[in-house]
Amino acid sequence: MGQMTIKDVARRAGVSFQTVSLVLNHPEKVARTTRETIEAAMRDLEFVPSLAARSLRKKPSRSIACVFAVGARPDDAAGLMQETDEGLLLQAFATVTDQHGYTLIHRRWCRDAPDGLSRITGLVSEARVDGMVVFAECRDDPLIAMLQAKRFPFVVFGLDAPGAHFAARAERDAVYEAVRYLARTGSRSICFLKGAQDGRRSPTVAERFRGYRDALAEAGLPLRDDLVVPCGWTSEDGYRATLSLLDRPDRPDAIVAADDRVAFGVLKALHDRGVHVPGAIRVVGFDNCVQSAFTIPSLTSIEGPTLEMVRFAFATLVEVIEGTRTPDDLAQKLFPTRLVVRESTEAGTRPQL
Amino acid sequence: MGQMTIKDVARRAGVSFQTVSLVLNHPEKVARTTRETIEAAMRDLEFVPSLAARSLRKKPSRSIACVFAVGARPDDAAGLMQETDEGLLLQAFATVTDQHGYTLIHRRWCRDAPDGLSRITGLVSEARVDGMVVFAECRDDPLIAMLQAKRFPFVVFGLDAPGAHFAARAERDAVYEAVRYLARTGSRSICFLKGAQDGRRSPTVAERFRGYRDALAEAGLPLRDDLVVPCGWTSEDGYRATLSLLDRPDRPDAIVAADDRVAFGVLKALHDRGVHVPGAIRVVGFDNCVQSAFTIPSLTSIEGPTLEMVRFAFATLVEVIEGTRTPDDLAQKLFPTRLVVRESTEAGTRPQL
Known part of the structure; x- marks a missing residue:
């Protein structure tokens, strides 16, 4: 429409x-x-009144919505009580909005549900929120198209969505840096647990794979299909994927996991099979969650400046809502990550708490 | 007022x-x-219009607020990106409210801030929400008194607040069960990392201590001051507290941590000092977060039925909002926990994923 x-x-x-x-x-x-x-x-x-008209109205809602795209993700007990990015991001956004006198509204948006989009549209047409942060998992998310058509203030978080304001991580560079580091420090057969097979987060998975491929090429290492392993996003997924890897005759000498939680499962599986880390296999995670400094061995991981991204996204959204940023002046930022080296790739590393 | x-x-x-x-x-x-x-x-x-008057109004907001009491907790980057209960609980409440067509609003409430209470009062007086879930840390929280005075629909989560609807854990029984199990299976000097010193969550800390004390008494073990150690709620706190314990001449043979995240730090410190778990010291956590099945060794932990508590709290709140539960008919439930036994207390335990 x-x-x-x-x-x-x-x-x-x-x-x-x-x-x-x-x-x-x-x-x-x-x-x-x-x-x-x-x-x-x-x-x-x-x-939906245009920005200019709305800014003349007396009562903005002083509310923003955080809308999380969810696929066919099960809302079962186990899934809900996972420590996921959603919980962490909600917590960070809630605090930042609260500090600025805004109210945070949470919505999930499921494109498979028949009333999915209309539930979100309701927030817009009833003017219950002044703007939205969209946690999209693919660039053709219909919610993005809808918000663009309505010229409603929104920012995409975690994905570089063309034509929209966004705060995203430089996913390709992140994995490139990790794999280059492994290759330079002696790893020759680097396995990449590349993420879920279900198509969600596919741009993220694709970007990270690009970083893996580019770093191998630069190091003169072959790109081997058998070392690129689809894997879900939980510790259990990492555990099972690693057990399968170890059953093969030709073991890798390093594993890059798509997520720290996955890496926890990798470390556990290697330990249970008596494989020494980092002596026999080195392990790298992604996200540098707080627990990564306390795994055994502590986990080398890729850290994204999540809080900085949250602040950037919120500040951009407020500029758009208040009309101090014109619609054509897109705020698009790919945030660089950094590799935090710990014991899982270098024995004897001093703890980085 | x-x-x-x-x-x-x-x-x-x-x-x-x-x-x-x-x-x-x-x-x-x-x-x-x-x-x-x-x-x-x-x-x-x-x-604030009374329940009866409000139920006659045509447009309920179909929104509830989750209000988290925060003390002087720093909102710095490190603190924000901790995986805390707040993020997990937000995620669980957000999903449950969403499934029922309610909108979730998040607020933090800081009793130390001068405008703390008035920011919450605003939600009530402007009728922006139909009810509240209060994550209180002490029974005399002024927010509880305010909501009671206004007869505004609310439920307390995580604390047995007298005179209010609540969903809480049987904290005393939880620790009692864990310590009784340790004593029965051979531990004689059981250290209790009892929680933060800052007065927050003090009823929870006190209840858990009661469980520790009662189990020791039942087992005929002395209550030793040197084995009751105040400790914060992070892995780093657990790490440091354990290093201090190990420097003493008289080491404990078991450690019960007030939180799984704390226990992760305990395991790491014991590993770094070459102390075998469970051979030399056995370790128990609290919360049974998903990662606990994947620590090395996997962590024995106390599991509370968090999602069941979230559903109970939300269902109760909706009953109060819709007037199907009378104000005098208090819904107060202490949920039992269960001990999940893993390798950190029993070598060779089969993985409980």
Whole structure:
């Protein structure tokens, strides 16, 4: 659906567009019945006032929504109580919004659910939030298209979405740096647990694979299909994938996991099979979660500046909401990561707490 | 402040209480200026319509707030990116509310901040939420008293707050069971890392200590001051506390940590000092977070039915909001925990994934 203008609303309500404008900016000056007719027309048309009109209104909601794209992810007990990025990111956004006097609203958005998009549209058309942070997992997410069509203030988090404001990590460079480090320090057969097979987060998985491939090429190491292993995002997935790897005749001498939680399972499986880390196999994680400094051995991991990204995304959103950033002035930032080296790749590393 | 009635509002606005009632239930039947006068009086008096009056109103917000009590907790980068209960609980509540068509609003409430309570009061007086889940850390939390005075629908999570609906864990029984198990299986000097020294969560810490003390008494073991060690809630806290313990001449033969994250630090410190777990010292955590099955050795831990508690708290809140539960019919539930035994207390335990 295209962007509705106040002229569309005026036509529907059978009034002049000046009257619609008056309702938007000085509703108290319009007779009640006229106002109600116009408001009904706005609802029918899912009309969203433009930035300029809205900024003239007296009561912004001072609320933003964090909308998490979820695929067919099970909402079962086990899945819910996983320590996932969603919980951490909610916590970080909640605190940052709170510090700035904004209220945070949480929504999940499931493109497979029949009423998925309309539940999010409701937040927009009822003006319950001033803007949105979208945690998208693919660039063609229909929610992004909808928000763009409505010219509603939003920022994409964690993905470089063309044409939108975004805060994302330099995923390719992150894995490139880790694999280059492993190759330079002696690893020759580096396995990449590349992430889930279910198509979610596919741009992220693809970017990381690019970093892996490029680093191997630079080091003159072959790209071996048998060393690129699809794997889910939990410790159990990492555990099982590693046991399978160890059953092969030709073991890798390093494993790069797509996530620290996966790496915890990798370390456990290697320990249970009596494989020494880093002596026989070296291990690298991704995310540098707090626990990574305390695994046995402690885990070398890739750290993204998550809180910095959260602050950037929120600040950008506020600029867009308040109209100090023009729609064409896209804020798009790929944040660099850094490799935190610990015992799982270098024995005797001093603890980096 | 006491509960304001519509008579107080009527007096303030200089109208009859029937007119105030009309504004609450059929605002469209009241002249605009009169309505605005009455609404201003409501705001001035921080008037909150009673449950019965509110249930007659046409538009409930279909929103609930999760309000987390925070002390002087630093909102710095390190603290924010810790995997804490707050993130996990937010994620669980967000999903459950979402499944039921409710919107989740997040707020932090800091009793030390000058505008702390008024920011929460705003949500109530502006009727932006229909109810609240309060994550309180002490029973005399002023937020609880405020909500009780206003007769606003709320449920306390994680603490047995007298006079309020609550979902809490049987904290005393949880630690009692763990320590009894350790004593019965041969531990004689059981150290208890009892939790933070800063007074937060003090009822929880006290309940857990009671369980420790009772189990020792039952087993005929002495309660030794030197084995009750205050300790923060992070892995680093557990790491440092354990190093100090190991420097003493008289080492314990078991350590019960107040939290799994703390236990991760305990395991790491024991490993770094070459102390065998469970051979020389056995370790028990609390919370049974997903990673605990993958530590080296895997961690025996106390599991609370968190998701069940979240569902109970939400269902109770909805009953109160919808008026199907009367205010005097308190829903108060202490949920039992269970001990999940793994390698950190019994060598050779089969993995419990």
